[in-house]
Amino acid sequence: MTTRFAEPMSRLIEELRKLPGIGTKSAQRVAFHVLRSSDEDARDLAHAIEQLKKHLRLCSICNNITDVDPCNYCSNPTRNQRLICVLEEPTNIATIEKTRNYNGVYHVLHGTLSPVNGVGPEQLRIANLLTRANGLTEVDEIILATSPTTEGEATANYIAHELHRVNPALPVSRIATGVPAGSDIEYADEVTMSRAMEHRRAL
Incomplete structure (x- = not known):
């Protein structure tokens, strides 16, 4: 029988399963870890992901991931x-x-x-x-x-x-x-x- 979770938990598990190397069981463990974490830790995690997407880009010369362009190696x-x-x-x-x-x-x-x-x-x-x-x-x-x-x-x-x-x-x-x-x-x-x-x- 398939385990049914509340919709927010199911959604988080589904998103975690998209990560490389993360299967259903691992996604469930991470999701429940996040649930048991403090509100501050959860906010810090969400903020870190948001900042990652907002500030990192590819170097226009070498395609390395960087927060400055050109990257530290190219410059x-x-x-x-x-x-x-x-x-x-x-x-x-x-x-x-x-x-x-x-x-x-x-x-x-x-x-x-x-x-x-x-x-x-x-x-x-x-x-x-x-x-x-x-x-x-x-x-x-x-x-x-x-x-x-x-x-x-x-x-x-x-x-x-x-x-x-x-x-x-x-x-x-x-x-x-x-x-x-x-x-x-x-x-x-x-x-x-x-x-x-x-x-x-x-x-």
Whole structure:
């Protein structure tokens, strides 16, 4: 028999179920936690979500999530603006930064190519990467640091082809296999990620 909840509880559970990794049981636990919380905690949570949506945006240069435009990486004069590391998601930036061996800038795709799920080049932030690479600004190298999954490899190969099309002389490299094939770059440890960046290969 399906458990029936009061309409406000059912609505919150349904909204929580839309979050990645949250199933029905987890959504119910979170919803009841919110219900048991103080009014102040509930208001703080709602306010934090509201402020997140109100003040965060995508950097107009690299697509990183930021509250200033351009973001802190793109506007930092101490970083090498001619070295661009291409990543799947904004969360991947922290993984690269942990290595303390990279001082370039980033470009975030917000996903990978996945025809099965209806994700093609038009759904990814590739167009402004090609703009950055086509000679309007000087670029010494573009590092493709998508995860070594089927989708990540397909995305890297597609982008490498497009980059060479708009700028045949542009050095394009792929991170080395220090990151295990089939894994997600977000979960790579510092040593593994450092080796992958150090031993990247040209494409």
